[in-house]
Amino acid sequence: MNPHNQLNFSGGPGVLPACVLDEIQQAILEVPGTRLSLLGISHRSDWFASVITELEDNVRTLLGLGTDYHVLMLQGGATQQFSMVPMTLLRGQSKAAEYIQTGYWSSKPIIEARREGAVRVLWSGQESSFNRLPGDNELAFSEDARYLHYVSNETVEGLQFHRVLGRDDVPRVCDMSSDFLSRPCEAERFALIYAHAQKNIGPAGVTMVLMRDDLLDDANTDLPDFLNYRTQINTHSNFNTPPVFSIYVTLLVTRWLLHQVGGLARMDGINQQKAGKIYRFLDASDQFYRGRAAAADRSLMNAVFDLPSPELETRFLAESAEAGFSGLAGHRAIGGIRASIYNALSSTAVDQLLEFMAGFQRKNRH
Numbered sequence: 001m002n003p004h005n006q007l008n009f010s011g012g013p014g015v016l017p018a019c020v021l022d023e024i025q026q027a028i029l030e031v032p033g034t035r036l037s038l039l040g041i042s043h044r045s046d047w048f049a050s051v052i053t054e055l056e057d058n059v060r061t062l063l064g065l066g067t068d069y070h071v072l073m074l075q076g077g078a079t080q081q082f083s084m085v086p087m088t089l090l091r092g093q094s095k096a097a098e099y100i101q102t103g104y105w106s107s108k109p110i111i112e113a114r115r116e117g118a119v120r121v122l123w124s125g126q127e128s129s130f131n132r133l134p135g136d137n138e139l140a141f142s143e144d145a146r147y148l149h150y151v152s153n154e155t156v157e158g159l160q161f162h163r164v165l166g167r168d169d170v171p172r173v174c175d176m177s178s179d180f181l182s183r184p185c186e187a188e189r190f191a192l193i194y195a196h197a198q199k200n201i202g203p204a205g206v207t208m209v210l211m212r213d214d215l216l217d218d219a220n221t222d223l224p225d226f227l228n229y230r231t232q233i234n235t236h237s238n239f240n241t242p243p244v245f246s247i248y249v250t251l252l253v254t255r256w257l258l259h260q261v262g263g264l265a266r267m268d269g270i271n272q273q274k275a276g277k278i279y280r281f282l283d284a285s286d287q288f289y290r291g292r293a294a295a296a297d298r299s300l301m302n303a304v305f306d307l308p309s310p311e312l313e314t315r316f317l318a319e320s321a322e323a324g325f326s327g328l329a330g331h332r333a334i335g336g337i338r339a340s341i342y343n344a345l346s347s348t349a350v351d352q353l354l355e356f357m358a359g360f361q362r363k364n365r366h
């Protein structure tokens with residue numbers, strides 16, 4: 001076991017459970033029961049078909065999702081979904097799609113959607129430098145929108161919606177890349193959820209898409225096969241060679257969530273505790289550590305804060321690295337400090353970070 005990896009506070013790719021890393025190490029040499037290495041096993045094998053089936057089942061069980069939803073494992077990251085969603089749902093339509101611009105990651109899909117059709121930005125936090133989320137009274141959802149798109153957790157700014165947005169008669173599309181399977185999410189209130197694996201549930205290479213079947217009823221089908229959800233559904237996410245490694249690791253993480261953690265309500269409880277400790281610490285630091293996000297919109301996954309000066313931030317990053325922590329630099333777009341505390345980041349690691357932060361403050365208080 002590598003103790004430093006447990007102190008990986010990176011915004012993504014994120015830390016994975018140590019027991020999963022052990023299993024992968026073994027599977028690189030031989031996947032149990034197959035005599036083959038995970039890196040050279042056929043995506044047309046019975047073994048891989050059973051991996052896909054079990055992963056689909058695990059996600060359904062974790063989220064309480066019915067059989068009218070497809071569970072897809074796609075390539076191209078969340079970024080490809082920024083395009084695939086409007087190519088499918090917006091191209092050739094007269095209705096406009098509604099987007100909410102709450103930060104770095106919700107800004108990009110707006111640009112892609114505009115290539116395909118009419119887009120209405122319902123709310124933008126740009127003027128308030130994305131330090132808060134809109135309240136319901138600021139969001140005028142329209143009944144004739146083609147769909148509503150938003151990001152559940154803004155990874156860069158550390159903002160997270162703690163409710164489901166929108167109307168029940170307009171399909172909800174949500175990018176949950178950085179909080180997928182971190183808490184129960186009322187998945188059936190969404191028509192489409194997408195989330196790449198590499199923040200919370202696996203390595204890069206696979207993106208999970210959950211889609212209610214009727215969403216495709218009057219969708220555009222004049223698309224390249226690879227970019228057509230229907231092709232991916234009909235081939236069980238095995239249209240061309242899928243990322244077998246990433247999908248297998250994601251399966252191991254869902255097993256860990258189900259059997260070790262005990263489900264998403266338990267995971268949520270743990271995540272609330274970890275985040276609660278950090279935010280209470282920031283609030284009690286007498287403005288030495290200043291949280292960026294409005295208190296009500298704070299993310300349970302990414303705590304973003306500033307120090308009193310850029311010099312102190314540089315020193316903080318250098319000394320924290322020396323003490324064994326990694327990934328604490330804020331996103332290159334906005335700077336500052338970001339402690340990402342995804343599912344597999346332990347409560348003990350949070351305690352160690354806070355101990356370091358208390359010591360740093362004592363030494364550097366003016």
Ligand SMILES: *Cc1c(COP(=O)(O)O)cnc(C)c1O
Binds near residue numbers: 012078154175176
């Ligand atoms: C990191 C991130 C992305 C980018 O995903 P890629 O897989 O790199 O395309 C998109 N959305 C959110 C919310 C993210 O946190």
